[in-house]
Amino acid sequence: MTRAPGKQLQLLLLLIVSFNVIPHTFELPPWITATSISFLLWTALHLFKNVTLPPTWLRAIFVVAGGVGVFFQWHTIVGQEPATGLLVYLASLKMLEATRYRDAMYVIFTSYFLLMAHLLTSQSLPSTLYMGLDVLLITALMFQLHKRDRRTSPRSLRPAMRLLGVALPVWIFLFLVFPRFSAGLWRLNAPPPTQTGFSDDMSPGDVEKLIQSDEPAFRATFTGGEPPSPIDLYWRGAILYSADGGLRWSRNGAEPDTDRFVRAPGLSGPRVRQEIVLEPAFKKWLFALDFPREIEFDDPLRHSQVRRRPGMIFEVSKEIGSRTIYQASSSRETPAQALSIFDRKLYLQLPSDLTTDVIELAQRLNADTDSSTRARVDRVMRFFDDEEFRYSKEPGALKTGLLREFLFESKVGFCEHFAASFATLMRLMKVPARVVVGFQGGIYNGFGRYVLVRSLDAHAWAEVWDESQSRWLRVDPTATIAPLRLRVGGDYNLVDSRDLAAGVSEEMIRNGFGRGWATRFSWRARLAWDAAAMRWNNFLLKYDFQFQQELFAKLGLGEANRWIFFLWLAAGLLLFAILLQTALRLKAKKEDPLLDGYHRFCSRCAQAGLPRLSQEGPLAYSRRLIARYPDAAIEIEQLMREFITLRYGRTTQADPTTTTTRRARAFQQKSRRFMLPKEPTN
Amino acid sequence: MDRNGKIYILPTRFGVVFFIGIVLMLLVGATYSNNLVNMLAFFLLAIAFVAMVQTHNNLKNIKLQKVSVEPGFAGSTVSLTTALENTGTAPRFNLEVRAQKMKFDREPENAQPLQARATLRFKSEYFAETRGRYPLKRLKISTIFPVGLFYSWMWIPTDETYLVYPQPKGDQPLPSTKLESFAGPHALTTRGGDDFYGHREYRPGDPARRIDWKAFARGRPLLVKEFDEGDPAAVVFDYDQLQGMTQEARLSQLAAWVESAKQQRLSYALRLPHVVVPAGDDYQHYLRCLEQLALFPAEPTSPSDKIRGERTRGRLSP
Known part of the structure; x- marks a missing residue:
């Protein structure tokens, strides 16, 4: 019934394992990837060129070496990464000995787990499609291993189709009704991926790194109406308040006081509500439009981790390792607030490496x-404009690292440099200032009605304190230096620096430098794909306990709780019944095995149409049985003789109890198996 | 409570491992609130569930059409051939047929699917241990199709019996005693008080005086007593000739002689204390001789004697 996989199946196994190892290759340490690939190659060489496989002792060494290697790599073997590493390593190693049926089954099971490990690192539409394909392949292989009929005609595939076809609705049903745990004792947050993103302390190089990539950062749906135009989309991430010297700003040192807003109705304007799906690369910062006032997670565990920080920014206490969804509510204008003496001092702190020419410049501008604050801002902006500062995404490092070099010599930088130098100049002019990092712009996706914000939309701007209005004002120096950057959004950062120097128009960038309909078509296709991915991600994120309840309610089933409760009650009762039956059977076994065996024997014979009469003893009954079934005579006689000896005979053995019990058990077994021939023979 | 023809099902070892794997995946899915992992776990659960039904259905509508056991020598194998019929509308895959309580010599090899409304033969070989006639009792038809997570089986009872011949063993040379050295054929056939060597079923036209009326009176069907004169040049394999050996060794020696006589195409007769097989040289004769050797009564008294003995000693109460 079970058979060793032939060469053809071994090859299929190898393909399946390779297919499942591929997604892990880039995420694991190179040595694991390299050894795994060599194990797989070795197997392939064995299958195609009959290269000998490693002997058992060598395989044992490989196993130990892998375990030790993983331990030295991560200093533990528990946890998602080391477990995945070990799984990949061992799965590839197992291929070197996948010659028996048992091995084939374990390789198949391991493949399912490799798939699971991949799904833990990536929950996206492509991953879902990959999962679908992979599951089909693995299951088909498992099927083929047991069908034994080697032909693979369309006819012979029909049972496999039926298996999957029937499994599909069962799967959907299970997915929909299987109870979810929204937050449990053992809820964990997935560890963050190793991709680039804003680092923990929002260090100054972050923006420069981010604008090199067009990966999605987050998608925002405006739940209360149409989104603002892209030029007005400022997504707040964090504030930098400590000028560390040169163009470096950070969050080092003491934090400002908590925001104390002054109740001034009308000034902060209406709230804008957004639902944001954040990609897992941004550690702990929660982005939201303009000036976020409230951030809420549906997930109670996550919600308890939200922290409000000074400067109208939000973070979570535990790093975000998987795609996450939250609701934000923002003001379009900064609300009026009070600035404490401590904060005023903090926001006026100057870097220690200022040179006299910079101080003189500030005095001149002042x-x-x-x-008024407005006038001072305008004078600095005019300075940038007059001195012909240029925008470049790759400005090159400053030789001295001093602010004066940027202001008077190179005059080339990107948003972060402008924001930093602007804020320093404002502080020199005794205006409290800070740098804000986040994103600016975004693409409105008409298919899905949301705004896609990508890495390259990363941006830095400044905020200055307006004493007269008692509120912070947003000032974006980039708007003066490179207005196109704000009009076309992050795509500006994709433009080649030579093209930038030659001068480009908004239309040129928007039309992809005139590459025609093919570009436009592929752009639309990309948007459509992104919308589908967005929808799928949202479904995966939102389908939890709460959503399940809502679904049940929509279907008119009333309180989902109750239904799920009844389902589980039914399952529990069924399980209980099965257990009870088993327990009773076990108990029956414990009863006198001799009598049990005799009763079984009698009921067997009764089924055959010859029940024991109430006045009949075993001997008389057996005689009557033998007369009717002469063919079974020997068996009947043996059984009855044994029964009579054990029940009525004297025990003469040295150790009577154990031997008798054993014989009684044997008798019970025998009479259980006893069958009369169907037809009495004469 | 009829166990026969009922289909049973249990998870295999891999089925249990698979289920533990699913539980693990569900825990991981809940721990990291990862719905894709949940999805994968539910898919595997669905596969297992459907596979359970399919494994069970793979045995539905299967009937035993024919069963036969080729006799064999003790120490070697007997082979069981069964023909299963599929009265259903879908083909059945990866079936296994085996006899209850018999040790496999070789895994049965039939990779063919049993097509809908078709019959397929299954062959399996078993170790034959000691000589005698044995009931086949029941056949077990089982399957792990489609994915090896569940094992399903059913019992089919049979009335079939099979023979195990004594192991041909012994180094004595073929005896040279010829049938003619006995005082004529009658000297052989009248031995032991019985004047016939066997029965066969009555066929119309048989002379009435050769019918065994005594047996008929005992409730058995009409049987005809057969007499055979035999070939006077045939060799005689005589049980009593083999002195100083245990009973089983004698039977083994006789079996070895029968074997070699068959190979040398000699005509031979077999003489046992209770029965005589007259001379012959064809295959049927060879089988008859071996059958008599297989059915030679065992040395200790039969169990029915013992029961009778116990009763007479008055140790039993009804």
Whole structure:
């Protein structure tokens, strides 16, 4: 019934394992990837060129070496990464000895687990499609291993189709009704991926790294109406308040005081509500439009981790390792608030490496009759404009690293440099200032009605304190230096620096430098794909306990709780009944095995149409049975003789109890198996 | 409570491992609230569930059409051939047929599917241990199709019996005693008080005086007593000639002689204490001789004697 996999099946096994190892290759340490691939190659060489396989002792060494290697790599073997590493390593190693049926089955099971490990690192539409294909392949292989009929005609595939075809509705049913645990004792957050994103402390290089990639950062759906135009989309991430010298700003040192808003109705304007699906690369920062006031997670565990930080920013206490969804509510204008003495000092702190020419520049810009914040901002902006500062995504490092070099010599930078130098100049002019990092822009996706914000939309701008209005003002120096950047969004960062120097128009960037309908078509296809992915991600994220309840309610089933409760009650009762039956059977076994065996014997014979009469003893009954079934005479006689000896005979053995019990058991077994021939023979 | 023809099902070892794997996946899915992992676990659960039904259905509508056991020598194998009929509308895959309580010599090999409304023969070989006639009792038809997570089986009772011949063993040379050295054929056939060597069923036209009326009176069907004169040049294999050996060794020696006589195409007769097989040289004769050797009564008294003995000693109460 079970058979060793032939060469053909071994090859299929090898393909399946390779297919499942591929997604892990880039995420694992190179040595694991390299050894795994060599094991798989070795197997392939064995199958195609009859290269000898490693002997058992060598395989044992490989196993030990793998375990030790994983331990040294991660200093543990528990946890998602080391477990995945070990799984990949051992699965490839197992292929070197996948010659028996048992091995084939374990390789198949391991493949399912490799797939699971991949799904833990990536929950996306492509991953889902990959899962679908992979599951079909593995299951088909498992099927083929047991069909034994080697022909694979369309006719012979019909049972496999039926298996999958029937499994599909069962699967959907299970997915929909199987109870979910929204937050349990053992809820964990997935560890964050190793991709680039904003680092923990939002260090200054982050923006420069981010604008090199067009990976999605998050998608925002405006739940209360149409989204603002892209140029007005400022997504707040974090504030940098410590000027560390040169162009470096950070969150080092003491944190500002908690925001204290002044109740001034009308000033902060209406709230804009957004639902944001954040990709897992941004550690712990929660982005939201303009000036976020509230952030809420549906997931109670996550919600308890939300922390409100000074400067209208939000973070979570545990790093975000998987795609996550939250609701944000933002003001379009900064609300009026109070600035404490401590904060005023903090926001006016100057870097220690200022040179005299920079201080003089600030004094020169400050020497004007109009001392309002607006006027000072305008004078600095005019300075940037007059001195012909240029925008470049790759400005090159400053030789001295000093602010004066940027302001008076290179005059080339990107948003972060402008924001940093602007904020420093404002502080020199005694205006409290800070740098804000986040994203600016985004693509409105008409298919899915959401705004897609990508890595390259990363942006930095400044905020200055307006004493007269008692609120912070947003100032974006990039708007003066490279207005196109704000109009076309992050795509500006994709433009080649030579093209930038030659001068480009908004239309040129929007039309992909005139590459025609093919570009536009592929762009639309990309948007459609992204919308589908967004929808799928949302489904995966939102289908939890709460959603399940809502679904049941929509279907008119009332309180989902109750239904799930009844389902589980039914399952529990069934399980209980089975257990009870088993227990009773076990108990019956414990009863006198001799009598049990005799009763079984009698009921067997009664089934055959010859029941024992109430006045009949075993001997008389057996005689009557033998007369009717002469063919079974020997068996009947043996059984009855044994029964009579054990029940009525004297025990003469040295150790009577054990031997008698054993014989009684044997008798019970025998009479259980006893069968009368169907037809009495004469 | 009829166990025959009922289909039973249990998870295999791999089925249990698979189920533990699913539970593990569900735990991982819940721990990391990863719905894709949940999906994978539910898919595997669905596969297992459907596989359970399919494994069970793979035995539905299967009837035993024919069963026969080729006799064999003790120490070697007997082979069981069964013909299963599929009265259903879908083909059945990966079936296994085996006899209850018999040790496999070789895994049965039939990779063919049993097509709908078709019959397929299954062959399996078993170790034959000691000589005698044995009931086949029951056949077990089982399957792990389609994915090896569940094992399903059913019992089919048979009335079939099979013979195990004594192991041909012994180094004595073929005896040279010829049938003619006995005082004529009658000297052989009248031995032991019985004047016939066997029965066969009555066929119309048989002379009435050769019918065994005594047997008929005992409730058995009409039997005809057969007499055979035999070939006077035939060799005689005589049980009593083999002195100083145990009973089983004698039977083994006789079996060895029968074997070699068959190979040398000699005509031979077999003489046992209770029965005589007259001379012959064809295959039927060879089988008859071996059958008599297989059915030679065992040395200790039969169990029915013992029961009778116990009763007479008055140790039993009804």
